[in-house]
Amino acid sequence: xxxxxxxxxxxxxxxxxxxxxxxxxxxxxxxxxxxxxxxxxxxxxxxxxxxxxxxxxxxxxxxxxxxxxxxxxxxxxxxxxxxxxxxxxxxxxxxxxxxxxxxxxxxxxxxxxxxxxxxxxxxxxxxxxxxxxxxxxxxxxxxxxxxxxxxxxxxxxxxx
Amino acid sequence: xxxxxxxxxxxxxxxxxxxxxxxxxxxxxxxxxxxxxxxxxxxxxxxxxxxxxxxxxxxxxxxxxxxxxxxxxxxxxxxxxxxxxxxxxxxxxxxxxxxxxxxxxxxxxxxxxxxxxxxxx
Numbered sequence: 442x443x444x445x446x447x448x449x450x451x452x453x454x455x456x457x458x459x460x461x462x463x464x465x466x467x468x469x470x471x472x473x474x475x476x477x478x479x480x481x482x483x484x485x486x487x488x489x490x491x492x493x494x495x496x497x498x499x500x501x502x503x504x505x506x507x508x509x510x511x512x513x514x515x516x517x518x519x520x521x522x523x524x525x526x527x528x529x530x531x532x533x534x535x536x537x538x539x540x541x542x543x544x545x546x547x548x549x550x551x552x553x554x555x556x557x558x559x560x561x562x563x564x565x566x567x568x569x570x571x572x573x574x575x576x577x578x579x580x581x582x583x584x585x586x587x588x589x590x591x592x593x594x595x596x597x598x599x600x601x
Numbered sequence: 602x603x604x605x606x607x608x609x610x611x612x613x614x615x616x617x618x619x620x621x622x623x624x625x626x627x628x629x630x631x632x633x634x635x636x637x638x639x640x641x642x643x644x645x646x647x648x649x650x651x652x653x654x655x656x657x658x659x660x661x662x663x664x665x666x667x668x669x670x671x672x673x674x675x676x677x678x679x680x681x682x683x684x685x686x687x688x689x690x691x692x693x694x695x696x697x698x699x700x701x702x703x704x705x706x707x708x709x710x711x712x713x714x715x716x717x718x719x720x721x722x
Contacts, residue, residue, distance in 0.1 A: 476661070476662045476663070479653065479663070479665075481665070481695060481702065482664070483664070483690070483702075483703065483704045483705045483721075483722055484656070484664070484705050484707060484722050485705060486687065486688060490662055492661045492662060494661065518661060520662065524686075524687050524688065524705065524707070525687045526631060526633040526685055526687035526688050527685050527686060527687050528633045528636075528685070528687075529633065529687060577686060577707025577708035577720060577722070578705075578707055
């Protein structure tokens with residue numbers, strides 16, 4: 442069995458991987474990865490890195506019962522790396538614009554995209570965050586919050 | 602022989618000597634749209650394998666950091682003119698003795714007429 446939060450992460454990852462399979466003609470994503478403890482992947486142009494960030498309890502959406510239901514908010518960070526050629530005259534912001542647009546488009550493609558095949562209650566995007574370009578490559582991050590519920594005593598089961 | 606020539610000679614003959622501290626790596630030039638194809642080539646480099654560092658400000662993503670010293674030369678090393686930090690890669694083992702993997706050149710740290718010092722991640 443897989444915890445509900447990880448099942449949602451896997452579905453986010455699967456949808457993002459469609460970008461590396463030609464989903465959009467605007468952006469050719471080189472790869473989509475989830476980092477490991479000792480991350481051996483090297484930065485690449487139009488690379489997407491999916492990270493499961495902070496997990497918080499939403500008291501307002503939790504409710505008592507036997508067992509009680511706990512509402513969780515998983516904060517996903519979708520990092521988009523851009524390393525254009527030194528000869529490329531395209532502004533970095535242009536690459537960011539296309540990447541952000543295509544990431545949102547592929548994630549919201551299914552009709553009921555926000556519930557991740559009925560694993561979650563809701564999904565919202567937050568403001569994109571641009572990182573300082575001091576590491577030799579540029580990065581913009583799209584935060585995405587996914588709210589889901591599980592029984593208080595069973596993180597492996599979805600609770601409506 | 603001028604000092605500049607001596608520096609260039611020493612780069613190849615002294616610092617980039619596989620019997621000392623250098624090793625053979627493979628340079629993969631990036632091909633920008635419309636440019637002529639450039640083939641990968643074996644070059645000598647001094648690879649300094651630094652500790653793992655963070656790739657993001659909040660430390661979520663880590664990546665090994667390498668400092669690679671190569672001759673400033675388009676045959677035995679990488680010339681400063683041909684270098685493209687937007688896609689060029691070098692292949693070497695992450696750890697000494699490991700199989701080679703391609704690492705992206707993300708920055709040119711320092712340069713002179715004899716050598717380039719590159720940051721790879």
